[in-house]
Amino acid sequence: CEIANGIGVPIxxxxxxxxxxxxxxxxxxxxxxMIEVPQVEELSTLADAVANFHYPLRGQRSWGPxxxxxxxxxxxxxxYAAWWNAHGVLWMxxxxxxxxxxxREMALQGADVLSWxxxxxxxxxxxxxxxxLQTDDDCIEHVLTQLAGMDxxxxxxxxxxEQMARYCDMGVTMFLDESHLFT
Numbered sequence: 001c002e003i004a005n006g007i008g009v010p011i012x013x014x015x016x017x018x019x020x021x022x023x024x025x026x027x028x029x030x031x032x033x034m035i036e037v038p039q040v041e042e043l044s045t046l047a048d049a050v051a052n053f054h055y056p057l058r059g060q061r062s063w064g065p066x067x068x069x070x071x072x073x074x075x076x077x078x079x080y081a082a083w084w085n086a087h088g089v090l091w092m093x094x095x096x097x098x099x100x101x102x103x104r105e106m107a108l109q110g111a112d113v114l115s116w117x118x119x120x121x122x123x124x125x126x127x128x129x130x131x132x133l134q135t136d137d138d139c140i141e142h143v144l145t146q147l148a149g150m151d152x153x154x155x156x157x158x159x160x161x162e163q164m165a166r167y168c169d170m171g172v173t174m175f176l177d178e179s180h181l182f183t
Contacts, residue, residue, distance in 0.1 A: 001030050001032055001069075001126050002067050005031050005033075005067075005069050006173055008093065010032075010034060010069065010089075011031060011032040011033060011034070011069075012032060012033075012034035012036060012042060012079050012089075012091070013027055013032040013034070013035055013036070014035075014036040014037075014038060014093075015027065015035065015036070015037055017039075018037060018039045018045055018140050019041060021045060021048040021049040021052055022048065022052060023052075024037075024052040024053050025053070025056075025061040025062055026064075028053070028061070028068065028071060028088070029066070029067065030067060031067045031068055031069055032069065033069035033070075033087070033088055033089060033092055033128075034088070034089040034113075035049070035053060035088075035089075035090060035091060036086075036091035036092075036093055036113075036115070037049050037090075037091065037092050037093060038093045038095065038117075039093060039095045039096070039120065040092040040094060040095075041094075041096050041098045041099045041102070043092045043105055043109060044101065045105070046092060046106055046110065046111060047109060049090060049092070049149070050090065050109065050110040052112055053088060053090045054084070054085050054088070054110075055084060055085055055093075057080035058075075058079070058085045059085070063077060063081075063118040066166060068080070068084070069084075069088070070083060070087075084102075087141050088112075089112045089113060090110060090111055090112050091111070091112065091114075091115065091155070092111040092113070092115075093114075093115050093116055093122065094106075094114055094115070094116045094121070094143075095116050095117050095120035096121065096124040097121075097124055097125060097128055097139075099116070099162065100121070100139045100142060101133075101142070102152065103142070103143045103146045103147060103154075104146035104147065104153070107146070107147055107150045107151075107152035108150075109151055112151075112152060112153070113152070113153045113154075113174065114143060114147070114155070115155040115156065115157065115176075116139070116150060116153070116156075116157075118136055118157065121136070121139065122136075125139075137170070138172055140156070140167065143171065144170065144171045144172070151174060153174045154172055154173075154174065155174040155175065156172050157173055157176045158175050160177075164177060175177060
């Protein structure tokens with residue numbers, strides 16, 4: 001993270017489990033500028049993530065970013081905390097119908113980015129065969145409607161340019177392109 005920050009490349013870190021949101025501040029002290037929390041369904045998970053992601057007065061993260069993103073640009077504690085609270089990216093991964101249906105509330109409570117892993121969401125959708133959200137496209141359209149006019153972005157993992165173009169036509173503006181990870 002320190003090397004990447006030195007050349008202006010932001011780092012995203014996905015925590016290992018939803019229940020580990022209490023570790024977010026410690027992980028951020030290592031230098032990433034984005035944290036992704038997997039399998040978010042409960043708004044209490046988001047509240048805990050927000051509290052541990054942001055410095056006071058917005059959150060309760062303790063001070064300790066000797067290697068934090070942009071720390072050299074903002075050496076004053078209060079300036080850095082204000083910069084971080086405005087620029088750090090808190091990312092919630094929705095991998096269930098419940099998470100998708102709570103997308104607006106997640107945005108209102110402080111999620112900067114919402115995303116999902118299509119495979120885990122598919123497992124969950126298959127558990128609810130009568131739910132109106134039966135496809136990824138149904139879920140994407142629902143989330144885009146819920147986020148209309150808000151600052152929270154929807155990010156999709158895609159597997160090629162054709163899929164990315166289709167989602168872009170639907171109104172998605174943020175992508176992780178999995179097809180180029182190992183090229």
